[in-house]
Amino acid sequence: ISNCTVEKITSKKQFSDFSILKSTYSKGETELPADIFMCDDCLRELQDKNNRRHNYYFITCTNCGPRFSMIGDYPYDRPLTSMHEFTMCSLCKTEYTNPLDRRYHAQTVACKDCGPKLKLLDGKEDISGSSDVETIKKAVDLIRSKQSIAIKGVGGFHICSLCDDDSVERVRKMLNRPHKPFAIMAKDLDMVETIAYVSPKEKELLCSPQRPIVAIKKKQRDDFKKVSELDTIGVMLPCTALHYLVFDFIDVPLLMTSCNIPGEPVSITE
Structure with a gap:
């Protein structure tokens, strides 16, 4: 809401309900x-x-x-x-x-x-479970077996995998990103604090509505070395309900990076 206007009217009529009228269409700038x-x-x-x-x-x-x-x-x-x-x-x-x-x-x-409804696709084949939760369980089983999956979130796809060396190397080859650091997603702040030193300001940023990736200092430089060779690692918390549901069935940080090919438009379709 950018502004609010209150206008007093004179009326003896008693109103029993409140409704928002159908929008009208007009030209102009808007946010x-x-x-x-x-x-x-x-x-x-x-x-x-x-x-x-x-x-x-x-x-x-x-x-x-x-x-x-x-x-x-x-x-x-x-x-x-x-x-x-x-x-x-x-x-x-x-x-x-x-x-x-x-x-x-x-x-x-x-x-x-x-x-x-959720769908889990293997190429063009629908391998979804009998319910959304069963579909998520099947997706997590694929992650556990060191396969990479694409999670369709708000505004695009994340490539998701375990953070072990083999899984990360496979994602690097897939995206042609041999050295650039990846980000990881942690279930919650408790999980973040097991792998990195987190300041109050960094906690505030991680938990903010924007759900940004925050670069924070690792506790051990060699941890997640294939994800990031730096002494810092990019971390984010779950940014949709789907991410929260994934972490109901797996309790380790996950590699989570955009599946867009460098220089190409954002991928929006399966």
Whole structure:
């Protein structure tokens, strides 16, 4: 919100509801909303076994979730985003139209019943599990077996693998990056502190909504040497619900780097 205007009107009419009218279309300059990391409320719901969005990888609300990466045109309304093909179920529709709900007018509102579903592809072959969680388990099994996978996140793909020498070397050959340091993703700050010295400012940056990669000093220079030969290593924390769900089934840092070929446009399709 860049500005807010309050206008007093004289009326004796009693109103029983509140609604946001359909957007009008006009030419002009505007700011595009940024993608926002998952909020604490959504994280709690993701981990709550009694919540209907428990373990749902595309959990979002008015306060968080993809925006810029999903917009096809302006204004920012669902029919003009990547969500246009997903019709809200009755429960999501109720949340979307309730002014007191955290998902009121949230354009990305969805759930397991009506929203996007996870797929695991081996080339063009669909090898997904029987549910989103089973699909994630199968993906983690591939990682454990020292294979590399591409995780489609907000705005692009990450190449993900273990951080052992063989796995990292395979990714280097794949991306033609023989020396440039890679980044890793850690499950949480506790995991970060097992591999690096983390200052209060670095903790603040790691946990910020932007979820940046932060270069921090290794505790042992030779640790993760194939990932980074420097005495520092780039670290980030999970930046989507999907990343959190991956770490439910594996408890080690993972190599996580853009799968874009240097000099080529961002990869957006499978």
